[in-house]
Amino acid sequence: MRLNARRALDSPLVCGVIGVVALLSAAEAAGRLGLISTVQFPLTSTVLLEAAGLAADPAFLADVATTFGGWALGLLATVAVAVPLGLLLGSVPPIEAALRPVIEFLRPIPSVAIIPLATFMFSGRLDLKVAVILYASTWPILINTVYGLREVDPVAKETLRTFGFGPLSVLWRVSLPSTAPFIATGVRVAAAIALILAISTELLSSGAGGIGNFIVLAESSPEGLRMQVAAIVWAGLLGLVTNGVFVWGERRIFRWHTARTGATQ
Amino acid sequence: MSGLRRRLRISALLLTATALLAAGCGGGGSASSPNAGGLEKAELNIGMLPLPEVAPIQIAIDKGFFKAEGLTVKPQIIQGGAAAVPDLLSGKLDILHSNYVSAISVVAKGVGKLKVIGEAWTAKPGNFAIMVKKGSPITKVSDLKGKKVGVNTLNNVVTLTVSALLKTNGLTPEDVTFVEQPFPQMAGALEGGQVDAGFMPEPFHQIAASKNGAVLLAEPFAGPTADFPIAGYMVSEQFAKENPKTVAAFQRALLKATEVAISNSAEVDTALTKYTKIDKATADLMVLGGFSTTVNETRLQRVADLMLEFKYLPQKFDVKQMMHTPSAS
Amino acid sequence: MIRKVAAAVLRLWIVPVVLVVWELGTRALAGPYFPPPTKIAAQMGELWFSGPPTRLWLNDTALTNFPYSIANLLTGWVLSGVGGVVVGVALGRSSLLFRFLDPIIQFGRALPPVTLLPLFIALFSTGARMHILLIAFGIVWPVLFNAADGARHVDPLHLDTARVFRLSRVQRLVKVILPSALPKVFAGLRLSLSLALILMVIAETFSTIGIGYQLRVAERGYDLPGTWGAVILLGVLGYVFNQIFVLLERRALAWQSSAQRRT
CATH class of the missing domain: 3.40.190.10 (Periplasmic binding protein-like II)
Incomplete structure (x- = not known):
């Protein structure tokens, strides 16, 4: 019996479920015992029921699809821009040195503050979303690519060069493969940022769909808060799942890399 | 980028213009x-x-x-x-x-x-309401002096109307503090004491009254702001x-x-x-x-x-x- | 020294180039949404920097709004730093606790901060308390994950040594675990500092004071140079925060490594 309990506590799944259930129960109890007024904040069970209802609501599913579509397109555009740019900056130091002050100034500008400005500039809703995502998610990919190139084994590069390979060839055969794990990490971080920005853009500018739009629409109802919290639960789960997929993919593709760094640690 | 957009818009205008001309040439009968x-x-x-x-x-x-x-x-x-x-x-x-x-x-x-x-x-009467919590000591508009009034947006139609209402009751907008609060959260804010009175449109004030016993303090659109x-x-x-x-x-x-x-x-x-x-x-x-x-x-x-x-x-x-x-x- | 300064100035040659191109470009476009930088600067000056030189040219608007935002931002950041390190180190050292809390933390991190606003308004109403808590909640994750990671990967040799010297749990924590996690914690703190600026803007969506509020006033009043000005102000603030942080980090880590060498 005790042995079984021990084994159960070794399983991340069992522990995770216990943790989640405990937190939800505590929140439910806080509402039921009157620690948090249910007028001010809905009960956990109410929210979960609402969230379950949303999963069967075709209108909400269409919103999720809209958000997801904008996210995917934005992320693709970001990868298409940031990776080549990162490779350029990483392999031609003078360009990097020249652009650094500009990058260091642009990077800290809060992406949320960019949305009103971008609203003025981009005509289509999807354009706007992609543009905002592009702005905010470029940085992790760009910076990881530049850092990754710096970590490339100089001996390998030198070896290829002595064999008469040109700079592009060296980039393709040595630098890119050894930078790939860094780029992948950057893309994973960018994916999380992109999802946040997709929803934020829908929330802060007009549009015809998306989880953010659902949250705006919920303001019309006296039960709006309940709907909003339920939508937020789905937003969180969506983030969780996409992140999980990226982590899983990274582990599968770059097994050799984790093995190598694991060995050096 | 924007230059391109402008060019596109100009060409769109030209297209519209040609279309209009074409429509005009085709005889005004159908256009009217x-x-x-x-x-x-x-x-x-x-x-x-x-x-x-x-x-x-x-x-x-x-x-x-x-x-x-x-x-x-x-x-x-x-x-x-x-x-x-x-x-x-x-x-x-x-x-x-x-x-x-x-x-x-x-x-x-x-x-x-x-x-x-x-x-x-x-x-119209009944569309909008300034509500207070059940049992609130605030029973008339002039009681709002020094209190917090919940509005959805500052410096907009709601604060303007409330200001007019305060004026007819011998107060000024400076006598109250306006607090921004989204409408769905207004009833909760009343309940939790984060605002002393809240401006609510339909159906928020009906729900607040039936579910939490919130009480109507005043119709905001009356007197100088009727209709x-x-x-x-x-x-x-x-x-x-x-x-x-x-x-x-x-x-x-x-x-x-x-x-x-x-x-x-x-x-x-x-x-x-x-x-x-x-x-x-x-x-x-x-x-x-x-x-x-x-x-x-x-x-x-x-x-x-x-x-x-x-x-x-x-x-x-x-x-x-x-x-x-x-x-x- | 002079050569160093000259090199630094030379490295910044791109800045005037960008400014001039920007100015000329926006003048050529002449659209209302792209005011030239000189116009933005003039508007910024009028909005915030028309005060006397003794107050660094900050006027009353700037002095009521800037300190409020910055104080909230830093308070939230410190709060998240302390909370993130405490929880993070605990998670890093106890794999059981980690297994219990991991899904909750992953979920919390995945929540888009903008959507948290209605939630936080409902729970904490509007005001400084809500702003600080929203900032702290939104930015705690990088610190937390990095602290956990740092605490997990302490050099086993150091731990063995600590055991040999019979250090108490507290001593082990303070002398071995925390110092070895420090570089990672700093990396997390730096990230969350830049995130704090974003959360500050979000938190001040429902506010009547602060830099985020200034942005919203400009936006709602269709004051485009003002909107650009607020965005630039935020960029400058982010840049300055980052530079100060890097400076402090270098000091702290240098001190730490020299202290380690001495022992």
Whole structure:
């Protein structure tokens, strides 16, 4: 019996479920015992029921699809821009040195503050979303690519060069493969940022769909808060799942890399 | 990038111009009939807040009133009128549903020239309420001195109206603190004491009263603000000039739908469930009745005058410049 | 020294180039949405920097709004730093606790901060308390994850040594675990500092004071140079925060490594 309990506590799944259930129960109890007024904040069970209802609501599913579509397109555009740019900056130091002050100034500008400005500039809703995502998610990919190139084994590069390979060839055969794990990490971080920005853009500018739009629409109802919290639960789960997929993919593709760094640690 | 867009817009203009010329050459007969293809623009993007007052738009879509005029109207839900004005001016939206205080500020500040092509709502008794918590010591407006009043947006129609109400009760806006609070959270804020009184539209005040026992303190739209025009449909001046037939077609369909909304509240209830998150049972509780078929210049001037009185505007503003007068041609 | 300064100035040659191109470009476009930088600067000056030189040219608007925002931002950041390190180190050292809390933390991190606003308003109403808590909640994750990671990967040799010297749990924590996690914690703190600026803007969506509020006032008033000005102000603030942080980090880590060498 005790042995079984021990084994159960070794399983991340069992522990995770216990943790989640405990937190939800505590929140439910806080509402039921009157620690948090249910007028001010809905009960956990109410929210979960609402969230379950949303999963069967075709209108909400269409919103999720809209958000997801904008996210995917934005992320693709970001990868298409940031990776080549990162490779350029990483392999031609003078360009990097020249652009650094500009990058260091642009990077800290809060992406949320960019949305009103971008609203003025981009005509289509999807354009706007992609543009905002592009702005905010470029940085992790760009910076990881530049850092990754710096970590490339100089001996390998030198070896290829002595064999008469040109700079592009060296980039393709040595630098890119050894930078790939860094780029992948950057893309994973960018994916999380992109999802946040997709929803934020829908929330802060007009549009015809998306989880953010659902949250705006919920303001019309006296039960709006309940709907909003339920939508937020789905937003969180969506983030969780996409992140999980990226982590899983990274582990599968770059097994050799984790093995190598694991060995050096 | 933007140069390209401008070029595209110019070429679009040229195209429209050629199309107009072609239509003109084809003989004026078909162009003057409302149902035929004489429209400058058949597809309209309308930005609207998910409020009961835009129910006629949904009704006109559902009943095919727009379609009968040759229009395809696509509603876009917006977060606030102010944030959507750039969309209207840049042509992303063709028509914008906005409250008049925002619209007047836009024109008065010289940001853009807007024309009111239709009225959405005029305040009627029961539409809006200033509520207090059950058992609150605040029983009359003058008790609000030194208290916190919850409003959805600062410096807009709600604060303006509350200011007017305070003035008729011997207080000034400076005697209270306005606290921003989204409408769905207002009842909770009352309950939790984060605000002492809260401004609520339908159906929020009915629900707050029936579920939490909140009590009506005052009707905000009374006395100087009785029958106050709240919101209308705006287009940019340029759009009005370039698309007179489209605007006229939109107005005809809207008028028809508004008449339906006034005469048949069941139609409104059905429409509400489609573009808002208000369910049927809640919709049935609502008084509504403020749908308006005409834009009244004198009444609209009252809004601007009140804005001047409470320093929302630096100088007098004549609303005549916002009236849409269709040209005879 | 002079050569160093000259090199630094030379490295910044791109800045005037960008400014001039920007100025000329926006003048050529002449659209209302792209005011030239000189106009933005003038508007910024009028909005915030029209005060006397003794107050660094900050006027009353700037002095009521800037300190409020910055104080909230830093308070939230410190709060998240302390909370993140405490929880993070606990998670890094106890794999059981980690297994219990991991899904909750992953979920919390995945929530888009903008959507948290209605939630936080409902729970904490509007005001400084809500702003600080929202900032702290939104930015705690990088610190937390990095602290956990740092605490997990302490050099086993150091731990063995600590055991040999019979250090108490507290001593082990303070002398071995925390110092070895420090570089990672700093990396997390730096990230969350830049995130704090974003959360500050979000938190001040419902506010009547602060830099985020200034942005919203400009936006709602269709004051485009003002909107650009607020965005630039935020960029400058982010840049300055980052530079100060890097400076402090270098000091702290240098001190730490020298202290380690001495022992």
